Amino acid sequence: MNIKFKNLNKTIVKCKKCPRLVKFVKKISTKKRKQNINEKYWGKPVTGFGELNSKLMILGLAPAAHGGTRTGRAFTGDKSGDFLFKCLYKTNFSNQSISRSVDDGLKIRSTYITNILKCVPPGDKPLNNEIENCSIFLNSEIKNLNNLKIILTLGKVAFENCIKFYKKNYKIQKKFIFKHGRKHYLPDGKLLFSSYHPSPRNVNTGLLNEMKMKKILISIRKLL
Secondary structure, eight states: OOHHHHHHHHHHHHOOOOHHHHHHHHHHHHSOOGGGTTSOOOOSOOOOEEOTTOSEEEEESOOOTTTHHHHSSTTOSSHHHHHHHHHHHHTTSBSOSOOOSTTSOOOBSSEEEEESOSSOOGGGOOOHHHHHHHHHHHHHHHHHOTTOOEEEEESHHHHHHHHHHHHHHSOOOSOOOOOTTOEEEOTTSOEEEEEOOOOHHHHHTTSSOHHHHHHHHHHHHHHO
16 A cells, blocks of 8 residues: 555544544444444444555445444445445456455455545434545545546435535536436546445335446446
């Protein structure tokens, strides 16, 4: 890991800017779910992970309460991650179809996975000031991934906040409308793909399925 990301990740892990989130993460990590009662929770902000020469960034909303907040790695140990990594494996972006813990041998190819928020918010509903506080970290991730060509946002909130980043840094007049599978051209030459979030609710209702997700990932792979 290069020095920029090493320092960035240290800053993220130590961050206590949002008292509501700090309190909620502490609560989750001490009052554990029954099935995780004997596990030690990470219980801190969760950094992004992947190759630093990545051409693809996958951007979610926040670590899951008993996924990333427990394991210390985004989309690891929860049902959304199970769905995502199954699709990444089937489209040759990862070496295995499951992501259970930080030492499970998972490797993702030319991909960096992160979240808008580095801490889980109550009810998965972040406040605007919490998103604003965390935006500095996303800014650094995007700017320091020098080979980045494509950003895949998972869910409308991730999509809207990615657009917010670009509006802050570039003069943008065109409207970006969230729609699953849509491709958008960004002012710095990157491409933005939008997808529904792979939450159990979206998957169980059929709003998102493997075929839909794989179709986006195959399109991305062809472009890369």
